[in-house]
Amino acid sequence: MSLAWTTIFVIVLLLPGVFFFIGFATRERYSREIVRSTAIAEVGLALLFAGLLHLAAWQILYWSIGFSPARFLRPLGMYDRIPTWLMFEYGFELLWPILWYVVVTAIIGFVIGMLAAGMVVSGPLRFLATHKWVYQVQKFSGRRGRVVTAYVMTTTAESGKILMYKGSLQELYLDAEGKIAYIVLRSCSRYLMRIDEEGPVTGTQLPLFKDDSPPRSWDYLMISGDNIANVLFDPSPEIEQTKAGSRALEKAVAELTKKVEAVEAKVSRRGWSRGRKSS
Amino acid sequence: MSTPELTDKLLAIAYNDIDLVQRAIRSAAAEDPTKPADLEKVVSYILKHRKPLPEKVA
Numbered sequence: 443m444s445l446a447w448t449t450i451f452v453i454v455l456l457l458p459g460v461f462f463f464i465g466f467a468t469r470e471r472y473s474r475e476i477v478r479s480t481a482i483a484e485v486g487l488a489l490l491f492a493g494l495l496h497l498a499a500w501q502i503l504y505w506s507i508g509f510s511p512a513r514f515l516r517p518l519g520m521y522d523r524i525p526t527w528l529m530f531e532y533g534f535e536l537l538w539p540i541l542w543y544v545v546v547t548a549i550i551g552f553v554i555g556m557l558a559a560g561m562v563v564s565g566p567l568r569f570l571a572t573h574k575w576v577y578q579v580q581k582f583s584g585r586r587g588r589v590v591t592a593y594v595m596t597t598t599a600e601s602g603k604i605l606m607y608k609g610s611l612q613e614l615y616l617d618a619e620g621k622i623a624y625i626v627l628r629s630c631s632r633y634l635m636r637i638d639e640e641g642p643v644t645g646t647q648l649p650l651f652k653d654d655s656p657p658r659s660w661d662y663l664m665i666s667g668d669n670i671a672n673v674l675f676d677p678s679p680e681i682e683q684t685k686a687g688s689r690a691l692e693k694a695v696a697e698l699t700k701k702v703e704a705v706e707a708k709v710s711r712r713g714w715s716r717g718r719k720s721s
Numbered sequence: 722m723s724t725p726e727l728t729d730k731l732l733a734i735a736y737n738d739i740d741l742v743q744r745a746i747r748s749a750a751a752e753d754p755t756k757p758a759d760l761e762k763v764v765s766y767i768l769k770h771r772k773p774l775p776e777k778v779a
Binding site (some may be wrong): 479589591608609610628629631651655660661676678679680681682683684686687688690691695698701 | 726727728729730731732733734737738740741743744746749750756757758759760761762763764765767768774
């Protein structure tokens with residue numbers, strides 16, 4: 443019984459550290475291993491962080507309400523000298539403040555983890571990351587008004603021709619070794635690259651869908667890391683979003699939406715009349 | 722407007738032609754290399770240079 447309580451006690455004390463790493467992982471979508479460490483080192487770091495947070499919390503509680511852990515937990519130390527019913531009363535009295543303390547310190551750990559992860563992505567704590575380049579790509583693809591085009595060379599080759607894809611970068615994940623786990627592209631086109639004596643020559647770029655299909659709201663192509671030989675990322679210059687520019691864009695989008703709705707209505711009417719004829 | 726939203730809208734009005742979007746941004750940025758590309762010029766370039774919708778669709 444005492445062994446189970448000790449385990450629960452250790453887990454509860456570790457919670458702020460664990461939540462710190464959960465918070466840290468919220469922005470870390472590109473590599474499983476953001477910090478140069480092993481699983482054991484991560485538990486050690488969680489322990490260290492939890493210890494620091496508990497110390498800070500203790501100090502703040504002491505300054506604000508004169509909190510003393512010895513006084514707070516004293517009744518539990520006399521469990522063998524006081525009746526069981528009184529022990530239960532003490533236990534339940536202590537339960538709420540302890541639960542609140544655990545929840546608040548876990549939330550603080552989570553928030554600090556999120557902030558630290560944001561600083562890894564944005565730059566000040568980039569030195570903590572194992573695979574730094576991917577955060578540069580993430581920063582550029584997330585910065586206001588930049589479009590990152592990805593040119594993907596696949597491992598699919600036939601008669602000296604290699605299948606290539608090009609599209610707007612949407613998602614990119616790495617595995618623990620820093621290799622691309624998978625990449626997601628939007629507005630993708632495919633083409634072939636031939637390597638002859640003069641060097642690599644690329645062929646005509648073809649859309650993934652037929653030319654006569656209506657424009658789509660979105661389309662994603664996911665390419666698995668096993669099928670990727672290499673990727674070239676090409677970021678555009680930054681765009682300044684002016685009021686006039688936003689108005690022009692909204693107008694163009696509204697006109698496009700009308701066009702698409704008209705096409706969809708035409709297609710559904712055609713399908714309905716075909717259905718009537720066949721019946 | 723967030724970046725993904727802006728990118729999505731630019732790609733949508735360019736009929737998903739990423740080359741055209743990149744060309745439009747670079748062309749607008751080239752007018753004054755010290756400043757970011759003006760969104761209005763980017764939109765105007767896309768509308769002017771985008772391929773017409775295929776006849777079957779339009």
